[in-house]
Amino acid sequence: MAGTITGNKGLQQEEALIFEQNSPGRSGVDLPAPDAVASRLGDAARTAPIGLPGLSEPQVVRHYLRISQKNYAIDAGMYPLGSCTMKHNPRLNEKMARLPGFADIHPLQPESTVQGALALINECARWLTTLTGMPGVAMSPAAGAHGELTGLMTIRAALEDQGGPRKRVLVPESAHGTNPASAHMCGYTVEAIPADETGRVDLAALKDRIDDDVAAIMITNPNTCGLFEGDMKNMSDAIHAAGGYVYCDGANFNAIVGRVRPGDLGIDSMHLNLHKTFSTPHGGGGPGAGPVALSEALVPYAPLPYVVAGEDGFHLVEHADNADGKPYGRMKGFHGQFGVFVRALAYMMSMGADGLRQASGDAVLNANYLLAALEDDLSLPYPGPCMHEVLFDDHFLKDTGVTTLDFAKAMIDEGVHPMTMYFPLVVHGALLMEPTETESKAALDGFVRMIKGLASEAKAGNTELFSEAPRHTPRRRLDETTAARSPVLRWRPGPD
Amino acid sequence: MRFLPLSDADRAEMLAAIGVPAIEDLYKDVPEGLHLAGPVDLPFHAGELGVGRDLAALAARNLDGGSAPFFVGGGVYRHHVPAAVDHLIQRGEFLTAYTPYQPEVSQGTLQALFEFQTQVALITGMDVANASLYDGSTGCAEAAMMACRVTRRSRVVLSGSLHPHYREVTETNARFLDLRIDALSPNPSAPEDLAAHLDEETACIVVQNPDFFGRVRELSALASACHDAGALLIVVVNEIVSLGALKSPGDMGADIVAAEGQSLGNAMGFGGPHVGLFAVKGRFVRQMPGRLAGQTVDVDGNRGWVLTLSTREQHIRREKATSNICTNSGLCALAFSVHLTMLGEAGFTRLAELNHAAAVKLAERLGALDGVEIVNDTFFNEFTLRLGRPAAAVVEAMAGHGVLGGVPVSRLLPGEAALENLLVVAATETNTEAEMDKLADALGGAL
Numbered sequence: 001m002a003g004t005i006t007g008n009k010g011l012q013q014e015e016a017l018i019f020e021q022n023s024p025g026r027s028g029v030d031l032p033a034p035d036a037v038a039s040r041l042g043d044a045a046r047t048a049p050i051g052l053p054g055l056s057e058p059q060v061v062r063h064y065l066r067i068s069q070k071n072y073a074i075d076a077g078m079y080p081l082g083s084c085t086m087k088h089n090p091r092l093n094e095k096m097a098r099l100p101g102f103a104d105i106h107p108l109q110p111e112s113t114v115q116g117a118l119a120l121i122n123e124c125a126r127w128l129t130t131l132t133g134m135p136g137v138a139m140s141p142a143a144g145a146h147g148e149l150t151g152l153m154t155i156r157a158a159l160e161d162q163g164g165p166r167k168r169v170l171v172p173e174s175a176h177g178t179n180p181a182s183a184h185m186c187g188y189t190v191e192a193i194p195a196d197e198t199g200r201v202d203l204a205a206l207k208d209r210i211d212d213d214v215a216a217i218m219i220t221n222p223n224t225c226g227l228f229e230g231d232m233k234n235m236s237d238a239i240h241a242a243g244g245y246v247y248c249d250g251a252n253f254n255a256i257v258g259r260v261r262p263g264d265l266g267i268d269s270m271h272l273n274l275h276k277t278f279s280t281p282h283g284g285g286g287p288g289a290g291p292v293a294l295s296e297a298l299v300p301y302a303p304l305p306y307v308v309a310g311e312d313g314f315h316l317v318e319h320a321d322n323a324d325g326k327p328y329g330r331m332k333g334f335h336g337q338f339g340v341f342v343r344a345l346a347y348m349m350s351m352g353a354d355g356l357r358q359a360s361g362d363a364v365l366n367a368n369y370l371l372a373a374l375e376d377d378l379s380l381p382y383p384g385p386c387m388h389e390v391l392f393d394d395h396f397l398k399d400t401g402v403t404t405l406d407f408a409k410a411m412i413d414e415g416v417h418p419m420t421m422y423f424p425l426v427v428h429g430a431l432l433m434e435p436t437e438t439e440s441k442a443a444l445d446g447f448v449r450m451i452k453g454l455a456s457e458a459k460a461g462n463t464e465l466f467s468e469a470p471r472h473t474p475r476r477r478l479d480e481t482t483a484a485r486s487p488v489l490r491w492r493p494g495p496d
Numbered sequence: 497m498r499f500l501p502l503s504d505a506d507r508a509e510m511l512a513a514i515g516v517p518a519i520e521d522l523y524k525d526v527p528e529g530l531h532l533a534g535p536v537d538l539p540f541h542a543g544e545l546g547v548g549r550d551l552a553a554l555a556a557r558n559l560d561g562g563s564a565p566f567f568v569g570g571g572v573y574r575h576h577v578p579a580a581v582d583h584l585i586q587r588g589e590f591l592t593a594y595t596p597y598q599p600e601v602s603q604g605t606l607q608a609l610f611e612f613q614t615q616v617a618l619i620t621g622m623d624v625a626n627a628s629l630y631d632g633s634t635g636c637a638e639a640a641m642m643a644c645r646v647t648r649r650s651r652v653v654l655s656g657s658l659h660p661h662y663r664e665v666t667e668t669n670a671r672f673l674d675l676r677i678d679a680l681s682p683n684p685s686a687p688e689d690l691a692a693h694l695d696e697e698t699a700c701i702v703v704q705n706p707d708f709f710g711r712v713r714e715l716s717a718l719a720s721a722c723h724d725a726g727a728l729l730i731v732v733v734n735e736i737v738s739l740g741a742l743k744s745p746g747d748m749g750a751d752i753v754a755a756e757g758q759s760l761g762n763a764m765g766f767g768g769p770h771v772g773l774f775a776v777k778g779r780f781v782r783q784m785p786g787r788l789a790g791q792t793v794d795v796d797g798n799r800g801w802v803l804t805l806s807t808r809e810q811h812i813r814r815e816k817a818t819s820n821i822c823t824n825s826g827l828c829a830l831a832f833s834v835h836l837t838m839l840g841e842a843g844f845t846r847l848a849e850l851n852h853a854a855a856v857k858l859a860e861r862l863g864a865l866d867g868v869e870i871v872n873d874t875f876f877n878e879f880t881l882r883l884g885r886p887a888a889a890v891v892e893a894m895a896g897h898g899v900l901g902g903v904p905v906s907r908l909l910p911g912e913a914a915l916e917n918l919l920v921v922a923a924t925e926t927n928t929e930a931e932m933d934k935l936a937d938a939l940g941g942a943l
């Protein structure tokens with residue numbers, strides 16, 4: 001393909017780094033000259049320049065607009081990234097979070113001046129406890145992984161109170177990487193539990209490993225294969241009988257919201273990714289929020305701070321001395337991801353009890369529709385019905401010379417973000433598709449046609465279509481090996 | 497239900513294609529008795545108008561920073577954010593993208609992260625910065641744990657003037673690991689001899705600059721003492737704008753910087769979401785927590801960016817990862833970066849001067865009041881007052897007059913008689929002379 005003089009391709013503009021657009025002294029912000037004052041910086045005043053580039057406002061706006069156009073996004077199209085729940089992000093959420101009464105308040109203002117904010121946290125907690133059927137929720141964790149750590153620490157604090165922390169946490173092989181990492185950060189040894197031939201936790205193997213040294217089992221339900229763990233209650237009973245607790249990774253709660261309550265499954269602690277199930281945007285990596293629902297047994301150990309409703313209004317309990325229970329500590333500065341709570345509450349209020357139930361049903365319907373439409377073209381390791389996501393493996397690519405990765409890159413050329421690949425680890429070459437409830441039937445039909453087309457191209461031996469993909473993107477396949485071998489993690493001025 | 501595209505006709509057609517009569521039949525793996533028969537006991541769906549009205553009513557019950565003379569700091573600061581920042585971060589391509597796992601369709605996020613990492617490295621004076629952590633407090637805890645890994649030691653010394661929440665988060669993270677945290681007691685009136693607490697078990701000293709009471713310090717001697725003892729120096733920065741006026745932690749010899757980036761680009765938002773900045777000396781890169789964007793080339797030889805060194809991370813390394821962090825503060829990091837790009841060197845340093853000048857003027861004004869003593873010898877944009885009576889009651893009284901006058905130290909460090917009368921007051925470029933007059937009047941009246 002002939003290139004252009006500039007390297008630009010029509011609407012796709014090449015864009016230099018901000019550091020390469022530097023005009024020293026220029027600024028995109030007009031600030032008055034400061035009054036002369038006697039410095040109080042002592043001997044710590046800066047003496048050397050920093051090296052930040054100077055750009056004007058139009059340059060800055062153009063820069064970020066141009067680079068934004070090199071991103072795929074849920075606003076642009078279907079984003080079936082399994083486990084990540086890329087659903088539509090309502091703009092009302094954003095508008096509400098920016099009300100000055102929410103955005104322009106300080107976490108350490110007197111309680112009397114933030115009663116609306118405390119009421120909002122309380123209300124968000126009420127929705128979450130009602131939906132989970134669990135009596136309490138620790139609101140402060142910053143994301144799912146942080147919620148896992150919080151939940152496990154709550155369990156550990158309870159166990160210590162009862163005599164000893166125990167040593168091991170049992171985690172299924174199919175679990176997300178954050179699960180073992182969180183258990184390790186809580187001082188536990190991680191023991192992997194195999195999956196059975198249906199893609200679920202092997203109940204017998206689990207029961208075999210449970211003894212009075214196991215602090216908790218950490219189960220994802222629905223699990224990362226997109227399947228409901230029907231034995232959840234039995235697993236809970238088994239660990240409870242041995243004096244341990246049940247942690248549930250709630251990343252997939254979106255399949256069962258308003259239909260199944262985790263509290264009824266014997267779960268003691270479960271995080272909720274508000275940035276998945278409750279529609280807050282993922283922002284290219286974050287921020288999120290990971291409130292942790294807690295059972296009766298664990299509520300007393302919940303970390304600080306939390307909101308309580310009193311006769312004279314809402315109060316924040318920020319110190320152990322004022323707490324009713326035995327909080328084990330503090331996970332985060334201030335009071336949690338408040339701006340994310342505003343967004344999630346706006347979403348929950350918009351959807352309502354009826355809409356949330358319909359949403360989980362539609363999410364499951366959409367995934368099963370993909371399963372039914374694609375099971376003859378791809379390969380299905382575990383039979384359906386599935387929950388909110390459908391897992392395929394790379395068996396259908398056997399002997400084609402095309403890998404799961406190649407297949408994903410060809411999807412990019414077709415204008416759709418690939419599904420999650422190579423996760424979970426329990427099947428070979430995993431392709432995990434989560435359409436979410438915010439995709440229309442027409443979008444799913446288009447997706448199915450595209451996947452069927454690619455699958456038949458692969459089987460027909462058209463390997464170049466895949467090995468050369470993507471061809472229509474701002475950049476083509478990038479050299480990740482060199483990136484890791486000789487890391488360049490920041491810009492530095494050139495030799496001139 | 498405006499977020500659900502499927503019509504009943506679609507649903508019927510799709511169920512027929514699947515071969516089941518109803519959506520409920522897809523839940524057949526849920527055991528009998530656990531499937532709720534109908535909606536839970538919460539309100540039903542509502543339109544934008546209704547939701548907007550209810551939430552606006554809650555927002556109206558808060559006193560926002562634009563409606564009151566505002567001097568609250570203590571780890572979160574009220575600054576002016578240029579209009580372009582919010583406009584740019586709300587572009588759907590940034591707002592509604594996931595983590596850039598597919599680099600070919602994520603060059604926007606990746607380039608922005610590479611620029612962000614560079615900006616953070618420059619202002620902190622460090623070699624490398626990551627793509628963000630949740631916030632400053634969790635970054636502080638990560639830094640302490642990282643120092644223990646790097647030095648293979650297990651004792652962490654925390655300065656007494658570290659933000660109390662940062663101390664608590666660090667203590668909590670260490671609580672169930674074999675780490676010992678020695679937190680010195682807070683004393684705003686006397687210098688702290690941190691070096692005297694070094695021993696051969698000490699992995700690191702954690703010191704905040706400007707500290708919780710607002711004091712600024714030259715830390716080079718402390719850095720040398722740490723290094724002589726085989727320990728690392730971790731510098732925490734709450735108010736990132738200070739780095740426009742202060743020597744960078746890197747210049748003073750810091751090994752790890754854990755900072756809060758809220759002041760640039762991000763609203764106070766009642767405490768979150770904010771953005772943890774995390775920067776290290778180059779030799780520690782492979783021990784860092786969090787994501788890293790790195791530069792490379794594509795098959796056509798064009799420059800591009802990818803997430804890299806991910807063998808440190810949980811999705812590859814599982815329980816051996818350097819941290820469990822996955823979702824970070826991507827969009828807040830973008831806001832930070834856009835704001836700093838708008839400012840540039842000239843704007844950033846001037847913003848810092850404006851903040852310092854505002855604080856100096858405010859200190860003069862408040863120090864002249866009867867019954868008010870300025871505790872600090874040095875400060876940037878925040879300082880501590882000793883009042884003639886407990887600060888919490890004074891702040892409450894000022895709030896009654898519509899003035900948000902600062903953070904009583906007892907809010908964060910309760911039950912310490914020596915700290916009860918201390919008030920931490922912050923001034924930024926947003927404060928006018930008229931607001932300073934109102935604060936002085938309110939404070940004078942409340943004493």
Ligand SMILES: Cc1ncc(COP(=O)(O)O)c(C=O)c1O
Pocket residue numbers: 083084143144145146176178179220224249251252273288290821822823
């Ligand atoms: C199954 C599962 N568990 C845990 C997590 C971690 O959540 P977060 O990224 O919010 O920390 C994720 C998200 O990536 C996930 O998919």
